[in-house]
Amino acid sequence: MSATGQEKDLTPPEISARKGKAPLVCLTAYTTPIARLVDPHCDVVLVGDSVGMVLHGLPTTLGVTLDMMIMHGQAMRRGLERALMVVDMPFGSYEESPEQAFRNAARVMAETGCAAVKLEGGEVMAETIRFLTGRGVPVMAHVGLTPQAVNAFGGYRVQGRGRDAERIRRDALAVAEAGALAVVLEKVPETLARGITEEIAIPTIGIGASSACDGQILVVDDMLGLFGDFRPKFVKRYAELGQAAEAAIATYAREVKERRFPAAEHVFGEGPKTVNGEEAA
Template identity: 45%
Template sequence: MSVAKKEYKRVTVKSLVDMKANEEKISMLTAYDYTMAKIVDGAGIDVILVGDSASNVMAGHETTLPITLDQMIYHASSVVRAIDRSLVVVDLPFGSYQSDPKEALRSAIRIMKESGGHAVKLEGGKEVKESIKRILNAGIPVMGHLGLTPQSIYKFGTYTVRAKEEEEAIKLKEDAKLLEKIGCFSIVLEKVPAKLAQEVAESVSIPVIGIGAGGGVDGQVLVVHDMIGMTHEFNPRFLRRYLDLYSEMTTAFQQYNKDVKSSDFPNEKEQY
């Protein structure tokens, strides 16, 4: 039975666990800069993810792999300066944690110290267990990420739905329980069947936040540039566009160009 919803002046990792216990859905969006983060935070979004998706939407790379730890710290620092309420989670980029638990800890410490972020997120289950444990032992909160893990795109070879086959689904369930057991405060599930995602969410006490994982999980995350329609060529089934900024911004820029060239801008009221 759910209890009365609580207003959180500042969202923490404990807040998210409480939200799940109270059957309150968790909202999460990405942000990579001060101006966008200020708007997202002011709108009441619970979690801001400084995602390695910055590699795609901010830098124009085909994958998330090229972004560096220094670049993630830069983006995270910009976001943290804008925040009054949201929990800020920062992705550990590719190559900063996979091979060496000591390197993983050093990377996580740099993010926490240099950006002021509140937690880190990394992809994988059993194969990165020692890295996660090393980070957690240092007192740094960790959000897991299972299902489609974009940093492993060259291993998968495709961005299609994961864990449709029984063997991979069983591993995903086992990895989710492992992440809970070793101390992760939450898990992102990306592009997995809705039924499986719901089963995972019901099997663990920590929040499961989905992207392309159906409505049976504890919260949802989207890339902010996708959901406000600044990007227009990316159209997965799970994406709902709440604005069409690509069209609106294009129209505005075209009008500005026209006004400048015709000497309509600036007019007498727009000068000193």
């Protein structure tokens, strides 16, 4: 049994049923060791296409491929026991048609073992969401700032201010009506996120949105402080692991140069003792 008392994988219907109840805890992560760390504490773990920027050094998410998402999805699956695993569909893998989206989503689910996929887009993707959910593919939606459309937006700008609020509202209503299990609201004004949360019937998951959302999500590397020069307003750093790692690496380098590492306890003698035929430590 996990630390939260959950004995089995959470399911898409169970996540949808959390609307208006205990807030959903969500993180974006990409590797087996991190999966094992977040699993006892998270309801949803998203294998985000942010992996392209976080782990592969890409300037945006646009260069992420389906094969990359599947590889990282497989790594995450090996470390999860209870959290719902959702995998991002990368740019170009679902926009052409509902049929293209189903073909690629089915491959992602079959090869990673994820329980749902995530698509960016509101009204324009409602038909695709309806097509997928009607064929057994649970979908998490994503509206507001959608990073795959960063070029169209002219940068990572807040969406939904002023008259533009109605566009975001319509997007959220459209994906809810199309059957999405939940919707991510990214980088939108607090009052707009609060209003959408009150209006739609599925859980809202905020990132740069409102504490009134039905859940929150962050990129795990951001909240752990692994990047010293990346400090967006919507991220709270719960640790500064980047600084700790840099200090540890600097200490290692210094000890190697000073021949202090390896020390006697880290090397082997000429005549090792054996226990049951194996070399003792």
